Amino acid sequence: WRNTETSPETLSDSQLRGLGIVEGADGTINFESGIVVTGRVEKILRRDGKLMLIGFSNCSAKQGDRILFDPTWGTFDMAVGERISSVFNGAADKDAYNQIALVPKDRTIKVPSDENRKKLENLYAQVRDIRDRKVGCDRLGEIWETQQAEHAGDWLLSMQIFEILDEAGEQNDLKQKIVTFLNQKKLTNKDISTLIEWGFRLVTYHKVGLQTAAHGA
Known part of the structure; x- marks a missing residue:
């Protein structure tokens, strides 16, 4: 976070008050990445003395003009510190979607072994490269099949692939397979369902924003 050199998960209650984060009052958190979270602080949760969730x-969450969370979407539970990575099965993608996350109540998500983690992170890196360079969409099907075969418990990579395909307007058959997979995942856990619904909502919101910008150009 900005305005403090202390790791967020180790902030004391008095340090949080100094940053304007107090239960029952409006507060704002500024991330080094440029993300800004603003809203009324309803709860501050700790585990073993460490800050776990606010x-x-x-609440609104923005990165520049990009809206990550809108007040009309309901309450927002924000993970704090390194625990964010566990929400997404250890994927090391540090984009905005990972930096701010709704946190499942079930804290028993399994983290892949080091070898499997490296393989999964390699898939994330490939998808990130395709997204950033806007080339190589034809490889997304193979990447997704690998994820399905070797990392079936992960769902965030599927959401990222879906977003790329939706923005590009390509490979509708693959998109439908991914939607089916994600909808099946939603049935397994209520909190995962919330995360996936939020992901679909972000994809739709950003697509509408891009279309609006194009029409206004």
């Missing part, structure tokens, strides 16, 4: 109502 719950907001009437």
Whole structure:
């Protein structure tokens, strides 16, 4: 976070008050990445003395002009510190979607072994490269099949592939397979369902924003 040199998960209650984060009051958190979270602080949760989660109502989360969370979407539970990575099965993608996350109540998500983690992170790196360079979409099907075969418990990579395909308007058959997979994942856990719904909502919101910008150009 900005305005503090202390690791967020180790902040004391008095340090949080110094940053304007107090239960029952409006507060703002500025991330080094440029993400800004603003809302009414409803709860501050700790585990073993470490800050684990801050719950907001009437919350907005933005990165520049990009809206990551809108107050009309309901309450927002924000993970704090290194625990964010565990929400997404250890994937090391540090984009905005990972930096701010709704946190499942079930904390028993399995983290892949080092070898499997490296393989999964390699898939994330390939997808990130395709997204950033806007070339290589034809490889996404193979990447997704590998994820399905070797990392079936992961769902975030599927969401990222879906977003790329949706923005590009390509490979509708693959998109439908991914939607089917994600909808099946939603049935396994209520909290995962919330995360996936949020992901679909972000994809739709950003697509509408891009279309609006194109029409206004």
